[in-house]
Amino acid sequence: MSSAIGTEDLKIVGSRPLRPDGVDKVTGRARYGADVSLPGQLIGKVLRSPHPHARILAIDTSLALALPGVKAVVTRDDFPDMPDEYAAAGELTINYRDVTRNMMAREKVLYDGHPVAAVAAISESVAREALKLIKVDYQVLPHVIDVREAMRPDAPLLHEAQYTEGVSPKPDKPSNIAKRLEFSRGDVAAGFARAEVIVEREFNTQPVHQGYIEPQACLASTTEDGQVELWTSTQGHFMFRAQCAKLLQMEVSRIRVTPTEIGGGFGGKNNIYNEPLAIVLSRKSHRPVKMVMSREEVFRATGPTSGGNVKVRLGATKDGRITAAFAELNFQAGAYPGSSVAPASMCAFTRYDLDNVRVIGHDVTCNRPKVAAYRAPGAPIAAFAVESAIDELAGKLAIDPIEFRLKNAAREGTQTYYGPKLGTIGYVETLEAARAHPHYRAPLGPDQGRGVATGFWFNIGGETSATVNINEDGTVALMHGTLDVAGGSRAAMAMMVAEELGIPFEQVRPIVGDTAVLGFNFITAGSRGTFAGGMACVTAARQAIDRLRTRVAAIREVPVEAVIWKDGQARPAEGSAIRFEPMSLAQIARLAGKTGGTIAGHAEINAQGAGPGFGTHIVDVAVDRETGAIRVLRYTAVQDVGRAIHPAYVEGQLQGGVAQGIGWALNEEYVYGADGVLQNPGFLDYRIPVASDLPYIDTVLVEVPNPNHPYGVRGCGEVPIIAPLAAIANAVSHALGIRLCDLPLSPPRVARAIADRPA
Amino acid sequence: MSELRYEAPKTLAEAVALLSGAKGRARVLAGGTDLLIQMRTGRIQPELLVDIKAVPELGEIVAGNGGYRIGAAVTGMQLIEHADFAKRWPGVVDGVRLIGSLQVKGRATVGGNLCNASPAADSVPALIAAGAVARIVGPHGAREAAVETVVVGPGKTSLAVGEIVTSLLLPPRPLRSGDAYLRFTPRSEMDIAVVGAGVNLTLDAQGICTQARVALGAVASRALLVPAAAAALIGTKVDAAALARLAAAARDACSPIDDKRGSREFRLRTAGVMVCRAAGIALERARRNDG
Amino acid sequence: MARHHVRATVNGDAVEFLCETGQTLLEALRDELRLTGTKEGCGTGDCGACSVMLDGRLVCSCLVLGVEAEGRSIETIEGMAVGEALHPLQQKFLEHAALQCGICTPGILIAARALLERNPDPTEAEVRDGLAGNLCRCTGYHKIVEAVLAAAREMRGA
Known part of the structure; x- marks a missing residue:
């Protein structure tokens, strides 16, 4: 999209107005998934597998159905089977054959927590009682949890008909390795042969959960003629509509989805879980059905992201030029194929300008919940491995780690190993800003270490729609279909519209349009909200402006070319001989009814030209050598954000992403027992950081505008979670003089590394 | 579906009668911060909840005979905010401070922290080190028991059916004595002790340790009183050599398990570290408590 | 029942x-x-x-x-809001961008008010301890802590 606007002209973009959803959120008015209710609603609950792997021999629901107060029960028999059919959902791809099995097990249960039946009853307590009365006959099968074990030829098989894709000839035996993928460029063997220093390491990370504080919640109402209304906490209501329609073999027009306020998602609310169950329970019971997950259900059956096993090999010359890079990424997909190994493979080295690269990825099924996207899916795992190896290589070469990255940094025009050349990017700018930051030179105390790491994420655009309705008094109702998943994109979109129209921010009221009032919008993922949503809103605003100009041309009886829009007014074009009395937006709006009807602008676009994001992070840690406890002392996140529409909300994205990365690095992990049952499905033992665990997180916003966006926006939400894992591991490694390659860096693991250190 | 009943008796006798009459299917409801979770997860399915918070004497903090009587239904926050108690038994307050969040401590009671019988309960090693005694009332009358004898294993107490802990008795605080409790957790707050250590010691005028009690949490099936660890301190100036013996004795007393919260190996190592650090704090407090 | x-x-x-x-x-x-x-x-x-x-x-x-x-x-x-006026904590949360998804915000505001009632002039560390029982997954707590400190200043009239 052309006609970018220079910073000097901006009145609203770059300022810090109060978010339009703010007062609702500080007063308890905001309505989230579990806050929506309908008269006569029933409560739906899910029966889940206690086994990590078992064949379902029979399900008997008769006793549950006979319990007074139970109005409907559903099992696999209530849902049509689906053939293999792939669709995009955020950055990951889904297969409807698997989605239907994941929401309700068919032949087998594949993880502890896998749904096998659901009930709708007049109360929560009756629903719970009913679940106890459902008899499921299981044939328990051997299970496999760890990704490396799952890759072994003799591992218990989850899918008997799964043959590794991407291998030729086609393997003659099924495998838990669903897919092998490879990216390469140049001659890696020759590159390593030229290398004077080589670093080779193997890294492991554990699955972590998105950890949104609001559990999944939805409310469905199905009428006797097959109309569905669905309220749900989602990152993409159009995608949920599409998935429900597909899974239930309904026409899309039959389903209207209204997104509630979302209590965090981070990729974990890209996909349906209970929604189709609630719709069918409502259809069977003729009552609205509300389904709210417990926190335990959230942990056992939604998310998480992959755990990964990553082998990295890097070679460089003594003057600090990387000659070859190799990585093998083995990612847990959970119960069904479709981990984030593909984006992770593409991100692994895309901060560097490399001639010789080879990356192999494996997507591996195992008896864990099917993974979901989590903020820059897969990239933190790949970056943890690669940025740790880069740090070690810089150390071996005795080159400052930022200087080493600068010597090899990707720049505009750098050829990636997965496809495109990079456009205008700000990686070097983030490195230079980090190097210049006082943090980078601050003294360190004993048992303290400093780490640096960097991150890259593609960012995406996609289908987006918006409507700018000019109200009769000249204020604006902005309807957008790309959800504000809480970062503040609705404020940013309203700011851009106000900027375009030249009216105060407070005169634009942004609302999220439901699926009945706007055209299709892709899910809010890939850091596309403010980029693509903003592009659509600006497009719609400009269409409205064109229509405003046309009206004024008619009213003033001048050619439309003679009318320009500036500072909230239709005015004579500068230098034009045609003069007329300017008209404000309010004046035009008041006359709209008499000049052709209400004025609106629409946009239905597929936003292209997302600008990649890069970040450079610096962290200081202190290590308690006696206990292995790590304390994060100081953190600075530098990121190229293109242009910060609302800088405070952009800072919030960086701070939040860093905090999640710190949790991933230090304490978060799924703990399974030998029985394959998740042992820590709660916030007590799944340890996300609390306020007293963290320092202030300083942010530096570097602005290298994205030339493809009218305001230069780059997505900013995902990049900040990529670097913290490696930055912290590097800091701990420097504090201790021991390279730590396995996450989380929990006290027992760090203490053992200290104890095992060769004297 | 069995009906869950709720009673809130106003007297101890009524409470004991209700509990005795329920044939073991009754539960005492004090703060409820453990009980409600156990009910929610289905781990327990009681038929009767006896809310003891309406019994006045169970909610009192009473100073007397140089010591303190803390009602079993006194909440963590009440105890933390009791300035004189906190001055006398800072180690017990250390432990109470670590029972969950402020929100949890607004409900959770000291009696409940004991009777929930978690090996990792934070106030229990501190109370054991302090030499606290539980007063117990049941259908056959009242008795007293050292705190270290109340819990017998995870989730199990030595209380008979119908018996409840009504209060905890803290002895007089001698001059030149001090106590401390420390625990290790991965997070700074909102966590369960991987190891907890309580130390209570008394010095003579020359700074020699004359009495000590050392207790450990989360390293065995219940919180332990470790006399051998105390012996390592008695007769010393709590110097480096004594601390090394203390750590060794503490580790010897541990019989930890590997679980989701920490490995056996890690618990053994960290028990020694925590007990030494707690001893250091107790020592400082004892030196300052010179009348 | x-x-x-x-x-x-x-x-x-x-x-x-x-x-x-x-x-x-x-x-x-x-x-x-x-x-x-x-x-x-x-x-x-x-x-x-x-x-x-x-x-x-x-x-x-x-x-x-x-x-x-x-x-x-x-x-x-x-x-929490009195009449037409937001509580100073509510106002500072808005001004300091101390909320994103907002699901934790009601609980954090209640806890922050309780903290300031006990301690009108908390340090950063005291604010972090006072809010340790309230998880936030969006913000990294940075702007929450700043907002609470700002509200405390305003409430003290400082």
């Missing part, structure tokens, strides 16, 4: 509700009294999203039975 008839005071108003013995105060507030500003994030007292004041004491309403509220006074987020 027999239900208890409970009388309590919520945000200064006398209320009555019915609840089963096993139902929590949180469920009573949300489902019976339709005060949905108080949120459930975990149901086990580990996230603080359901924080309310019970007789002046900060508690997790998911760890209190509805029946225990008999005769007691409860304050929720819905009672």
Whole structure:
């Protein structure tokens, strides 16, 4: 999209107005998934597998159905089977054959927590009682949890008909390795042969959960003629509509989805879980059905992201030029194929300008919940491995780690190993800003270490729609279909519209349009909200402006070319001989009814030209050598954000992403027992950081505008979670003089590394 | 579906009668911060909840005979905010401070922290080190028991059916004595002790340790009183050599398990570290408590 | 199932509700009294999203039975703003961008108000300790801490 606007002209973009959803959120008015209710609603609950792997021999629901107060029960028999059919959902791809099995097990249960039946009853307590009365006959099968074990030829098989894709000839035996993928460029063997220093390491990370504080919640109402209304906490209501329609073999027009306020998602609310169950329970019971997950259900059956096993090999010359890079990424997909190994493979080295690269990825099924996207899916795992190896290589070469990255940094025009050349990017700018930051030179105390790491994420655009309705008094109702998943994109979109129209921010009221009032919008993922949503809103605003100009041309009886829009007014074009009395937006709006009807602008676009994001992070840690406890002392996140529409909300994205990365690095992990049952499905033992665990997180916003966006926006939400894992591991490694390659860096693991250190 | 009943008796006798009459299917409801979770997860399915918070004497903090009587239904926050108690038994307050969040401590009671019988309960090693005694009332009358004898294993107490802990008795605080409790957790707050250590010691005028009690949490099936660890301190100036013996004795007393919260190996190592650090704090407090 | 008839005071108003013995105060507030500003994030007292004041004491309403509220006074987020004015904490949360998704915000505001009532001039560390029972996954707490400190300054008239 052309006609970018220079910073000097901006009145609203770059300022810090109060978010339009703010007062609702500080007063308890905001309505989230579990806050929506309908008269006569029933409560739906899910029966889940206690086994990590078992064949379902029979399900008997008769006793549950006979319990007074139970109005409907559903099992696999209530849902049509689906053939293999792939669709995009955020950055990951889904297969409807698997989605239907994941929401309700068919032949087998594949993880502890896998749904096998659901009930709708007049109360929560009756629903719970009913679940106890459902008899499921299981044939328990051997299970496999760890990704490396799952890759072994003799591992218990989850899918008997799964043959590794991407291998030729086609393997003659099924495998838990669903897919092998490879990216390469140049001659890696020759590159390593030229290398004077080589670093080779193997890294492991554990699955972590998105950890949104609001559990999944939805409310469905199905009428006797097959109309569905669905309220749900989602990152993409159009995608949920599409998935429900597909899974239930309904026409899309039959389903209207209204997104509630979302209590965090981070990729974990890209996909349906209970929604189709609630719709069918409502259809069977003729009552609205509300389904709210417990926190335990959230942990056992939604998310998480992959755990990964990553082998990295890097070679460089003594003057600090990387000659070859190799990585093998083995990612847990959970119960069904479709981990984030593909984006992770593409991100692994895309901060560097490399001639010789080879990356192999494996997507591996195992008896864990099917993974979901989590903020820059897969990239933190790949970056943890690669940025740790880069740090070690810089150390071996005795080159400052930022200087080493600068010597090899990707720049505009750098050829990636997965496809495109990079456009205008700000990686070097983030490195230079980090190097210049006082943090980078601050003294360190004993048992303290400093780490640096960097991150890259593609960012995406996609289908987006918006409507700018000019109200009769000249204020604006902005309807957008790309959800504000809480970062503040609705404020940013309203700011851009106000900027375009030249009216105060407070005169634009942004609302999220439901699926009945706007055209299709892709899910809010890939850091596309403010980029693509903003592009659509600006497009719609400009269409409205064109229509405003046309009206004024008619009213003033001048050619439309003679009318320009500036500072909230239709005015004579500068230098034009045609003069007329300017008209404000309010004046035009008041006359709209008499000049052709209400004025609106629409946009239905597929936003292209997302600008990649890069970040450079610096962290200081202190290590308690006696206990292995790590304390994060100081953190600075530098990121190229293109242009910060609302800088405070952009800072919030960086701070939040860093905090999640710190949790991933230090304490978060799924703990399974030998029985394959998740042992820590709660916030007590799944340890996300609390306020007293963290320092202030300083942010530096570097602005290298994205030339493809009218305001230069780059997505900013995902990049900040990529670097913290490696930055912290590097800091701990420097504090201790021991390279730590396995996450989380929990006290027992760090203490053992200290104890095992060769004297 | 069995009906869950709720009673809130106003007297101890009524409470004991209700509990005795329920044939073991009754539960005492004090703060409820453990009980409600156990009910929610289905781990327990009681038929009767006896809310003891309406019994006045169970909610009192009473100073007397140089010591303190803390009602079993006194909440963590009440105890933390009791300035004189906190001055006398800072180690017990250390432990109470670590029972969950402020929100949890607004409900959770000291009696409940004991009777929930978690090996990792934070106030229990501190109370054991302090030499606290539980007063117990049941259908056959009242008795007293050292705190270290109340819990017998995870989730199990030595209380008979119908018996409840009504209060905890803290002895007089001698001059030149001090106590401390420390625990290790991965997070700074909102966590369960991987190891907890309580130390209570008394010095003579020359700074020699004359009495000590050392207790450990989360390293065995219940919180332990470790006399051998105390012996390592008695007769010393709590110097480096004594601390090394203390750590060794503490580790010897541990019989930890590997679980989701920490490995056996890690618990053994960290028990020694925590007990030494707690001893250091107790020592400082004892030196300052010179009348 | 027999239900208890409970009388309590919520945000200064006398209320009555019915609840089963096993139902929590949180469920009573949300489902019976339709005060949905108080949120459930975990149901086990580990996230603080359901924080309310019970007789002046900060508690997790998911760890209190509805029946225990008999005769007691409860304050929720819905009672925090006074008349047309937001509480200074609410205002500072807006100004400092201290919320994103907002699901933790009601609980954090209740906990922050309780903190400032006890300690009108907290340090950064005291604010972090005072909010340690309230999980936020969006913000990294940075702007929350800043907002609480700013509100404390304003409330002290400093």
